[in-house]
Amino acid sequence: MSNLDRAPEPSVCGGRGFVVxxxxxxxxxPRHVKLGESTExxxxxxxxxxxxxxxxxFVDHYGPDDIADEPGMQVPPHPHMGLQTVSWLHEGEVLHRDSTGSLQTIRPRELGLMTSGRAISHSEESPKSHARFLHGAQLWVALPDAHRHTDPHFEHHPDLPTVTAPGLTATVILGDLDGSTSPGTTYTPLLGADLTLTEGAEVRLPLEPDFEYGVLxxxxxxxxxxxxxPPGSMLYLGCGRPELPLRAESDAKLMLLGGEPFAEELVMWWNFVGRSHEEIERAREDWRSGSRFGEVKGYDGDPLLAPELPPGPLKPRGRVR
Known part of the structure; x- marks a missing residue:
């Protein structure tokens, strides 16, 4: 998924200095952002x-949206570098196309994992004939320097491992949870899990004390x-937790995100994750000139235009503002 802001603010990320x-x-x-014509x-x-x-x-949560009489998600071809995108649905379908030739419909609780590496472009859209509701999350994972220039590729994993306990079903999206490991490729110690709780459930989920965590x-x-x-909000939990207590007042669905604190400092602007202003500037020019990021074939529409860079230089700083 793209950051469709026409005046995106640079995000300065990474470094261990601000890890709790x-x-x-x-x-x-959350901050509410319009994504295309019909999705917020x-x-x-x-x-x-x-x-x-x-x-x-990067974490976007959308829906549940009633798109029975709407086109639904319509994100034209756009570029990425230096990251992985994770598509995760609870309702609806998303058709993924990318410049490596991948064409895949992603359905609820199937992992769509795109590794941009040095450069890729892709589009995402609701199929013409689609379910009434669209509800899901789109997430980015920053690639470490040793792997950020890898070849771009796409993975689709329809069957993912689960961890169960009374009142809990946890689907392991990425990484490892309680001995169950996702088939998705990761490049840093990481966890992404989808948690389904039944009303009245009280559970204690095992965690890695060296990871920092958040729950959506x-x-x-x-x-x-x-x-x-409340739905649509996230709780940052810091590090040093051997377990996480959860209590459901109603049937509930959560996403647990965690990982070893990311040591490298980053510059994130529009749909690029880099290390310097010059690198971001070069990526923008490559997209504008039609080089490096390839072509998404089959999408009915024009690619996104890159927004203007901010007037000052982009500098990597810490993890918090």
Whole structure:
């Protein structure tokens, strides 16, 4: 998914200096962003208060939206570099096309994982004949320097491992949870899991104390470590937790995101993750000139135009503003 802001603010991310080394309960409020003609998203990362959780650098939550009489998601071809995109649905379908030739319909609880590496372009759209509701999340994972110039590729994993306990089903999207490992490719120690809780469930989920974590509520009423978390909001939890208490007041669905704190400092602007202003500037020019990012074939429409760069130089800084 693209950042469709026509005047995107640069995000300065990474570095261990601002990682919270002990458990905290920091509520992150979303920013509402229009995505195309008919989809509005709630942007949780990057946030004014926190830029990253592990290598997770971008989180959009959208829906549930009634698109029965709407075109639904319509995101024209656009570029990416230096990251992975994670498509995750609870309702609806998204048709993915990219410049490597991938064409794949992603359905609920199937992992669509695109590694941009040095450069890729893709589009995302609701199929012409689509379900009534669209509900999901789009996330980015920053690639470390050793792997950010890798060959671009796309993975589709329809069958993912699960962890169960009374009142809980956890689908492992990326990484490892309680001994169950996702088939999705990762480049840093990372966890992404989809949690389904039944009304009245009280569970304690095992965590890695060296990871930092955040929880996004997709739907329902739930308390995360004693904090009520309304749908569309995220709770940052810091590091140093061996387990996470969860209590569901109703049937609820969450996303648990975690990872080893990302040591490298980044510059993130529009749909690019780099290390310097010059690198971002060069990527923008390559997209504008039609080189490097390839062509998305089969999409009925023009590619996105890159917005103007801000007047000052983009500089990597810390993880929080």
């Amino acid at each position: 080394a002990e458990p905290v309960r920091e509520l992150l409020s 998203v709630r942007r949780l990362l990057p946030n004014l208060g926190r830029r990253m959780i592990g290598a997770w650098a 509520t997709m739907s329902g009423k739930v308390h995360v470590d004693g904090v009520p978390l």
